[in-house]
Amino acid sequence: MVAYLGTKATAAMVARIGPGEFTQALADRIERDFRRWPEFETSARLASHSARGVIELMPTSDGRRYAFKYVNGHPANTQEGLLTVTAFGVLADVATGYPLLVSEMTLLTAIRTAATSAMAARTLAREGASRMALIGAGAQAEFQAIAFHRVCGVARIDVFDPDRRAVARLQTNLAGLAGLEIAPAASAAEACQHADIITTATAAKSRAAVLTRGMVKRGVHINAIGGDCPGKTELERDVLEGARIFVEYAPQTRIEGEIQQLPPDAPVTELWRVLRGEAQGRRNADEITLFDSVGFAIEDFSALEMAHEVAARLGAAAALDLVPQLADPKNLFGLLTDAVGVFHKGIDERHGFVGQDAQADAICAP
């Protein structure tokens, strides 16, 4: 049987562990997997574009486990009360090719995005950074807040969103989180005024400039989440030109990230090289570092592998009969003869042959 984690089961599992604990454990795991980056197959995601959005498959493998994520991006969905982005994923065993886990990944993607952000900031932000500006209080906000509090020791978040109800939701949802102050700001500039770290996570749908050069003080680390597809950016180009830029996988980020605004040969550093000691991270307390995050398949791999292990330890997953178990591998047809016991209707008992529904034509018609 294949393990299954639906939305409710995943939420219950994360709630039981505690979102901070879960996020921190995942940040550590993503860092561990980034450190062994060369062991992974890497490729840009496989995208199917339509007028209303995009559907992507993001596979990777470390030679022991294979994982892929299905993720869509449909900005107009919110008009119908649907999510812009949903995702699910599969973890499989490379040795047999058998799937091990089918999991929701809408929630897991939110957590792994925040875990990656915080892990990058732990690596790149100034020592002692404790105050963060958060521009945009959308679906990612709580996850970013929890991750930076837990993984980086952020104690105060100055948040700006033109939607005041979104800010209020963020405050309510995190009211019980001791040691983290959420302070609404009147503008993005005000939020950034005393920030050591700036996180931009807006749903700006085209070229926007929610963060301008004047708002970024010396020594700040910028965590740019929102610009993540062609045509969608949220940082003024001047901000990019004044910062040392770190990315997940350069070929993908140059297409999807903030750096699509820069020439294709603009210097960027892949974060995993910093983690392995092969490239420099922050060089001094004054420079501005920027993590231009778009999301990469290895982060989903880490999330699926951790979810699979945690679910096994907690007994949190259900089971799917997605792969047949056969006594004789050549007798695949036996699935149908076995099924005779399930549907008795229409079976020709004289011959023992599986029968026909009288309305089969109508049932099967396109």
Next chain:
Amino acid sequence: MVAYLGTKATAAMVARIGPGEFTQALADRIERDFRRWPEFETSARLASHSARGVIELMPTSDGRRYAFKYVNGHPANTQEGLLTVTAFGVLADVATGYPLLVSEMTLLTAIRTAATSAMAARTLAREGASRMALIGAGAQAEFQAIAFHRVCGVARIDVFDPDRRAVARLQTNLAGLAGLEIAPAASAAEACQHADIITTATAAKSRAAVLTRGMVKRGVHINAIGGDCPGKTELERDVLEGARIFVEYAPQTRIEGEIQQLPPDAPVTELWRVLRGEAQGRRNADEITLFDSVGFAIEDFSALEMAHEVAARLGAAAALDLVPQLADPKNLFGLLTDAVGVFHKGIDERHGFVGQDAQADAICAP
């Protein structure tokens, strides 16, 4: 909710409809979809190779529905009592990006392969063809037999397999199918002696020649199923050179099919062009036609769409909570606060914040 068809539910659905009816309906649907081939996105499958096998993703879309299949190929699996090939697939709505159906496809792939074979033979075989040789009585055998009986009017199948128990299994499984005689043959050559159609479906793992030129009479249609990955072929090269060759998607078949034995510019015809009247099929009763089938994403698309529709009419599918349903799309974190009601353990009730499992570190550790 996302519809779910496991192995048992799919088998029960096909058994209820009747495998012949289901296969014929799918053959008609694949033909319809092949006729509108230019509406589909086509690409060679995305493969992840390892020492023991391959895992592939096969996506396609017609602009209205998106489908992909996950399929593995691991020849050594049978040593552990596992299947060499298993598969599952997903059908999604292009307009919203939401998945509609998660389905097993081990069984569906067997049926769609046979349906495609029979549809091709209906198009390419000599008129009145009624006798088929079947070389190889593996997992595909019953499905091929039912498809050719039902779709092409084949009344007798001369079958050869060195494994006599496999032939006996085929006979037993199809004993109740009136109007189809299954006759064991002592050799592949004997099976082919009076054949109008020859189907090769062996598990030959490397370059084999289960069918040689001397066994192929004038006017025969060859349905070559077994050669379907690089390094695996089952037809003597002379057979290819004496036949007019039809394929699904030439760029993929040149890598995976029997024609990997031929020069890369050897003339082949894509079947959909014949179905659309843009290319010639069989030109006379004497020529040898060959369908070099490797399986293509559009066939899986047809199978998933039909399974989804039939399951809806019969109420045969279960439901998965693979995508969250949120009252406020910005409040993704609400999934966790809702989950507090599921797991009470470890919740800090004073703060209303989702709590920590005391053993979280151990549970989350790699």
